[in-house]
């Protein structure tokens with residue numbers, strides 16, 4: 396992140412310079428600060444001329460009225476304040492940041508005319524600002540040495556009668572913003588820089604904030620019998636890793652909850668090589684692992700009262716003289732054998748050993764895995780919902796609700812014996828693809844064979860982790876999808 400944003404909260408403010416942002420509810424009701432910056436009362440006229448009616452997320456840049464102390468005034472629409480959900484407040488925060496441009500001092504009057512905004516929603520505005528301000532420009536050489544204003548700090552003050560409680564609520568929001576930024580950074584980072592070993596090192600860095608981290612090497616995984624995961628890695632010059640993170644924020648005897656991420660640092664398809672066009676996007680095939688590490692950061696940073704396991708299966712899928720071939724049969728840690736029909740269906744081979752290991756070692760309350768698993772889920776759901784596959788209705792309900800609260804939406808897809816049959820193999824216990832149809836479902840069926848009776852959900856985030864349309868709260872290729880969703884799930888149900 397090149398732009399440093401500092402956010403503060405204040406009960407009163409007399410802005411003497413800088414950008415002033417006013418909120419405008421449907422019907423033209425402006426926030427209370429209007430009088431201070433618009434002594435002549437000309438803002439109303441400016442809004443009329445621009446036909447600005449306070450539509451949600453719309454913004455208006457107004458010439459500074461005579462006599463005003465502000466350098467710039469921007470008005471951001473919020474629609475009907477009664478209708479706004481937490482996701483809307485986030486996006487309002489994003490729309491506010493969209494108006495910041497080159498201003499370094501910003502005052503936001505965070506009230507909606509007659510309606511007070513709750514402290515949680517003010518914290519959501521602040522989170523929206525931080526999410527929108529994220530930028531990945533590590534490799535832009537000019538900006539770093541150059542003279543751009545972008546490297547300077549921007550100080551944003553949110554003015555509200557609820558400043559004290561909003562500041563408290565913001566502490567958790569800041570932890571969320573950091574977790575999302577970490578996930579986005581990892582997905583945006585190219586694979587020449589971020590191999591399995593480097594990725595595992597990122598996990599180890601969480602030790603600084605109290606997460607216990609173990610990194611399993613190839614030798615240790617061999618001993619455990621993780622031949623499915625190792626088969627994927629064997630074509631790469633860079634060795635695989637399994638990262639196991641443990642956040643112990645709950646009572647000692649409380650069973651942990653577990654999150655498992657697909658961390659294919661680059662997916663060429665292996666011997667079943669992918670076509671060249673667009674292959675560069677496969678640097679993001681570790682979006683699941685990135686979300687899990689981002690989530691663990693957030694939970695530890697906000698000291699969540701829960702015991703949480705995070706597991707990352709880290710490999711690179713390359714074609715090579717040592718690479719596995721179509722037709723190879725591998726024995727997974729569970730003892731089940733897999734015929735590898737297509738080496739490009741590698742994510743499930745990585746996850747099946749990680750899932751088995753997780754339930755076998757930790758006996759968690761539930762396991763949720765995240766994976767950029769199939770192109771088929773993009774065909775089914777596009778970029779606006781992640782596919783949800785699960786053996787547990789309650790977990791699905793909770794995930795759907797968390798999706799609505801955060802705006803990181805999930806859509807449940809079916810699992811059924813008819814689909815399961817599609818991955819039976821002639822030579823082994825199963826094969827790693829199910830044929831042309833229902834590709835994301837047969838991938839889910841495959842994973843289900845490795846969860847035993849543990850309540851489990853699989854989130855296929857191929858369409859939502861990267862390359863999705865720009866929103867009010869994300870202007871980067873990587874979205875960090877999953878961090879906010881799962882943080883909300885934990886907050887709502889698993890902290891005592």
Ligand code: BES
Pocket residue numbers: 662664680737739740741742767768769770771828829834857858
């Ligand atoms: N990593 C891909 C899935 C993917 C596709 C993620 C597009 C993000 C964007 C996965 O490993 C893959 O290649 N899946 C194959 C499965 C097929 C061989 C059964 C696919 O979706 O084509």
Ligand code: ZN
Pocket residue numbers: 662664738739740741742
């Ligand atoms: Zn693949």
Ligand code: ZN
Pocket residue numbers: 659662680739741742767768
């Ligand atoms: Zn993949």
